């Protein structure tokens with residue numbers, strides 16, 4: 001059946017045959033100058049998320065006997081002219097070479113985003129017992145040293161469409177860095193919410209940025225700070241652990257809790273907040289919240305397959321596969337090291353592991369992928385790296 | 388690793404994955420290079436808290452059912468991933484709010500049902516709609532014929548079998564709808580789907596639009612039960628199972644030539660892989676503009692690329708809500724919130740950064756287990772025309788700008804549906820053209836390839852395919868290629884390009900024999 005189509009004219013076959021010719025005409029009459037390859041979105045993407053940033057240490061500040069702050073500036077010699085903007089709470093992943101092995105470690109940017117326009121970031125590193133990279137930073141790194149770091153990453157930041165206007169930060173020890181960055185940003189007018197920091201540490205000298213925090217609280221009426229010492233009694237300081245009474249003093253109908261600190265503090269605080277029966281959305285953690293309990297104490301064989309080669313090394317039940325690989329100079333990519341970012345995603349070809357649940361995407365889980373940064377071996381292991 | 392391959396595929400998006408797998412199935416050695424860390428390009432997923440969000444997929448048309456398999460079903464079956472992936476079916480076809488007129492329309496799947504409902508809304512539209520579907524089906528058949536026989540189209544056959552298609556083949560949507568006397572309001576309601584193409588009815592090709600709507604209304608649409616990332620990973624696994632190689636975090640920097648012939652690819656880190664055949668799942672803008680050395684780019688390729696216009700720029704909001712869809716009162720899968728159903732007017736709005744028109748998808752109403760009990764995944768998606776977003780965004784205001792636009796769209800959704808969602812936001816992520824530029828590398832973060840209007844439409848592209856193979860053994864696939872954008876289209880594009888590459892290989896074999 002042919003339809004009656006008004007007003008389209010009688011250009012059927014003829015016109016159809018004209019199509020490629022018409023197209024050719026248009027192409028032919030267009031310019032043969034070089035193709036435009038610069039686009040606003042791509043330019044902005046590479047400013048906000050550069051593949052790599054080369055930095056130099058321009059200052060080192062001793063915060064206490066186990067903590068130092070490193071001031072990083074772009075290394076123009078290696079073509080990094082400026083640092084990427086970030087959201088307070090985000091981290092960068094630092095790449096260091098120690099004894100011929102490459103390590104990546106995430107560190108929160110502890111300054112205000114405003115400092116990016118003075119061309120600097122600060123990161124604050126606390127010594128970790130038996131830690132490789134933290135000890136290297138505290139003992140070896142000098143002003144003038146160079147590193148490459150990632151773009152700012154991570155999802156622990158204040159989001160006005162989700163978080164309450166009143167925020168109580170429950171902080172332990174060096175967990176203060178993201179909250180310090182947020183407080184600085186509030187002072188600079190970059191963020192706008194009420195922030196109360198309940199900051200716990202063992203003794204007064206374990207409190208980082210005491211002076212800076214006091215200063216911030218003085219300058220901005222949006223910021224409050226309370227210190228809680230667990231192993232020291234001191235005037236002007238609360239003592240013991242964070243309690244509900246301390247929280248209630250600052251809690252409003254709608255309050256978001258930002259929890260930052262060591263894992264045992266997470267567990268303590270989570271128990272404490274249970275009584276409030278808060279919806280999930282009001283409790284946010286700076287890292288993925290999970291613990292892997294390991295009782296075994298054994299060595300296994302770890303075989304790593306890459307496109308180029310096959311390597312077999314020894315791994316241990318109490319050490320993540322990622323750390324084992326790093327120490328054995330097997331080059332593996334990583335960023336967050338808490339199972340979150342997916343950068344270390346690799347295929348488990350055989351063997352058994354213990355890991356934190358809920359970190360993998362469903363399809364990856366089905367296809368036996370793992371995140372080696374949170375995976376502990378429970379047998380001999382064969383994994384395949386995706387490059 | 389052996390560094391010589393029968394074919395190197397650059398980009399592991401939908402099309403690149405299918406092309407690589409298809410070639411591997413034909414016993415070709417393949418190397419698939421991907422700059423990101425996972426397969427799928429925009430067909431991916433990401434986790435926030437207890438939610439996993441699909442980065443792109445809202446509809447997968449052309450799947451059909453086991454009883455009545457569509458083109459995509461056949462392809463997935465051929466590729467061996469049909470048994471491992473479960474699909475579910477969308478329930479409603481269109482639920483649209485027209486804000487300026489304070490009107491709401493809701494239409495079902497099924498051609499008869501769709502026409503009946505439209506007749507209720509716009510009396511006098513039934514007969515014209517019937518014509519529309521006849522034309523649409525004929526166009527679909529015609530295009531299948533043309534794609535199959537593109538080297539030697541039998542004119543008589545075309546004229547005999549597809550006379551009406553020939554009449555409408557070069558016309559815009561609004562022109563053809565006028566010609567069949569579809570009342571204005573019905574035209575507008577039907578045209579709502581223009582938002583998937585990014586060009587208004589006056590510019591949109593009738594053929595392209597009608598085929599989509601026909602497939603969608605007649606056969607419905609599917610979604611994978613897990614997400615599009617499952618399709619991506621399963622395709623990637625099959626490639627590996629067949630001995631194909633995939634290298635992630637590997638960005639192609641240059642396409643290499645030897646004696647003016649394709650010879651291989653150099654990565655950003657300097658590694659070199661050899662092959663006489665390359666398939667690029669990238670835009671010709673990137674390939675001719677950056678990857679191919681300038682002296683090797685034919686003049687006509689430059690001209691073609693310069694004659695094209697980039698398509699719409701996407702903007703998406705991913706929400707994890709801490710209430711069930713039912714408790715929130717969200718009963719449908721998709722809610723189209725448009726200021727005006729006149730697509731030409733609406734198109735104008737989208738030239739402004741204040742644009743708040745959007746489509747909201749409630750994933751749980753198709754896949755009830757996509758998130759924990761008592762929670763909902765709601766995705767709101769929109770686009771801006773041209774580079775409005777990136778012109779307004781700066782390093783400093785970027786995050787705030789994203790939040791402001793997202794807030795506008797959420798407000799628009801709440802006002803139209805009278806359903807409150809803001810208090811229930813547990814997780815939120817906002818993707819802008821900058822986000823897409825970062826992940827895909829496509830020019831200005833475009834997700835829909837080049838604007839498919841006028842002489843750069845489906846049909847003209849298809850009819851010029853042979854002629855525009857400017858560099859021998861360098862083929863394209865994906866949203867910038869002949870089959871245009873969209874998930875289904877890009878999977879099928881990978882299949883077509885693999886076929887063409889196999890032909891290239893055959894031809895070469897013949898030359899060597901002679």
Ligand SMILES: Cc1cc2nc3c(=O)[nH]c(=O)nc-3n(C[C@H](O)[C@H](O)[C@H](O)COP(=O)(O)OP(=O)(O)OC[C@H]3O[C@@H](n4cnc5c(N)ncnc54)[C@H](O)[C@@H]3O)c2cc1C
Nearest residue numbers: 398400401402422428429443445446638639865866873874
């Ligand atoms: C928000 C949103 C909603 C959408 N909704 C739908 C929908 O509901 N239904 C639908 O059908 N379609 C939808 N689409 C569109 C559709 O999914 C895309 O058009 C299609 O998937 C694009 O596929 P592609 O094959 O072109 O590959 P792309 O996804 O564009 O991937 C290209 C790949 O190449 C890689 N690459 C780029 N440069 C290099 C290089 N130099 N070296 C190595 N690798 C490189 C990139 O990292 C990327 O992985 C949507 C898209 C988005 C984002």
Ligand code: FES
Nearest residue numbers: 335337341342373
């Ligand atoms: S490094 Fe982020 S998931 Fe392993």
